[in-house]
Amino acid sequence: MSGKNRPGKHTRNSVIKPPPVNLPAICSVVAPASAMEGHMIDAGLQKLREVRVNPEKSFTCSSNHRYLAGSDSERASLLIDAFENEDSQVIFCVRGGYGSSRILNLLDFERISRNPKVFVGYSDITFLHCALWSKCKLVTFHGPTVSQLRVLPDEDIGSLLDVLASNENPLYRFPCARVLRGGKAEGRVFGGNLTCLCHVLGTSYEPELAGAILLLEDRGEALYRLDRMLNHLKLAGKLESLSGLLLGEFISCGPVSSIWELVLEVLGDIDIPVLAGIPVGHGSRNVTLPLGLRAMLDCDTKTLTYLERPTDAL
Numbered sequence: 001m002s003g004k005n006r007p008g009k010h011t012r013n014s015v016i017k018p019p020p021v022n023l024p025a026i027c028s029v030v031a032p033a034s035a036m037e038g039h040m041i042d043a044g045l046q047k048l049r050e051v052r053v054n055p056e057k058s059f060t061c062s063s064n065h066r067y068l069a070g071s072d073s074e075r076a077s078l079l080i081d082a083f084e085n086e087d088s089q090v091i092f093c094v095r096g097g098y099g100s101s102r103i104l105n106l107l108d109f110e111r112i113s114r115n116p117k118v119f120v121g122y123s124d125i126t127f128l129h130c131a132l133w134s135k136c137k138l139v140t141f142h143g144p145t146v147s148q149l150r151v152l153p154d155e156d157i158g159s160l161l162d163v164l165a166s167n168e169n170p171l172y173r174f175p176c177a178r179v180l181r182g183g184k185a186e187g188r189v190f191g192g193n194l195t196c197l198c199h200v201l202g203t204s205y206e207p208e209l210a211g212a213i214l215l216l217e218d219r220g221e222a223l224y225r226l227d228r229m230l231n232h233l234k235l236a237g238k239l240e241s242l243s244g245l246l247l248g249e250f251i252s253c254g255p256v257s258s259i260w261e262l263v264l265e266v267l268g269d270i271d272i273p274v275l276a277g278i279p280v281g282h283g284s285r286n287v288t289l290p291l292g293l294r295a296m297l298d299c300d301t302k303t304l305t306y307l308e309r310p311t312d313a314l
Contacts, residue, residue: 015292016138017312018116019089021164024052027090028082028117029146031060031069033124034097036147041094044146048092051161055146057088068099075099076106079128083115090164095147096123101196104128104205109135118164118311121145122286123219126192131205133190133292139310142192142215142280143288152286156279160288163310170290172304174278180260183273185244185297186307189289191215198229201236210241213297213304215289217248217281223258226250230266239266244273244297246304248280273299 027048029041045055059078061070069075082091104127113136120143121128132138143160144152163170190207191197191214200206218226233239245267250259260276267274275297279285290310297304 016116018118020311021089021118025089026056026087027053027092028057028059028085028088029055029092030079030082031094032075032079033099035064035069036095040147043150047149057085072102076103080108080111083112083117090118093121093125093145095145096125098124100124100127104131112136123193126196129192129291130200130207133207134205139290139292141288142291144286156285163288169309170306174302177278177302178276179299180274180276182299185213185273187211187213187243189213189291189295194218194229198232209238211243213244214242215246219251219282221253223254227262234266240270242272247276248278249283251282275299
């Protein structure tokens with residue numbers, strides 16, 4: 001891999017891949033959004049220790065601020081500190097919830113770019129995935145938070161470690177997924193939480209979605225609100241420019257058949273491959289997917305094949 005992807009040797013438009021995680025590893029724990037009860041965090045941290053990822057560095061606030069895990073300035077500063085911490089190889093978020101968008105304008109993306117690390121999270125962390133790509137071109141990982149680790153099957157924790165540590169191009173098979181529209185698509189994988197993605201549109205943190213394979217998932221949104229958000233994406237010209245669409249889980253959002261029917265209705269004559277029901281999101285499964293890398297979506301074989309590896313050894 002070219003040296004331009006390494007710390008201090010990249011240009012504004014070059015992709016930055018973090019160094020791989022080599023086990024045993026030290027991880028940093030951050031809380032950029034909502035707070036979480038200590039016992040729920042502890043259970044997730046114990047899961048990490050069991051797979052030789054040691055959470056020795058904590059960059060979380062000591063006191064809550066309303067419904068947030070500390071003030072905006074505290075959470076932003078601690079996130080930057082986590083990237084600059086030389087001891088840890090990977091950063092895990094405590095949980096999503098709400099609040100990541102409040103710290104975007106407070107982040108020093110130049111400092112983060114000089115210290116790339118594996119960054120993992122989902123849900124409200126979608127704001128940070130978008131920002132780290134749009135401002136740093138940093139490859140990040142849509143995957144479990146610390147609070148979710150305690151309930152995930154070993155299969156998903158194993159796949160998390162595989163993608164963070166492997167030097168190979170990731171390949172995902174989704175045999176239980178539903179093909180809503182067949183075909184193949186090639187593009188960079190972006191996205192995450194549908195609600196968060198809609199709220200980042202029109203800001204300087206919005207990723208370029210033209211030609212992308214877009215991942216969408218959500219939780220607790222009524223069907224009419226999903227309708228409104230999908231229509232928002234369409235009116236903004238985002239759906240018609242996509243290469244393909246991946247639908248994760250939509251937990252507590254009503255019958256999944258109605259959601260898939262809605263997606264096809266909103267797409268209309270936008271003819272792109274759509275694979276639905278992949279085990280990503282707020283459910284009992286959450287497979288870790290790299291964001292920002294080129295991949296091939298093949299709906300006929302229900303596979304997502306990345307065309308490059310997600311990490312770059314220094």
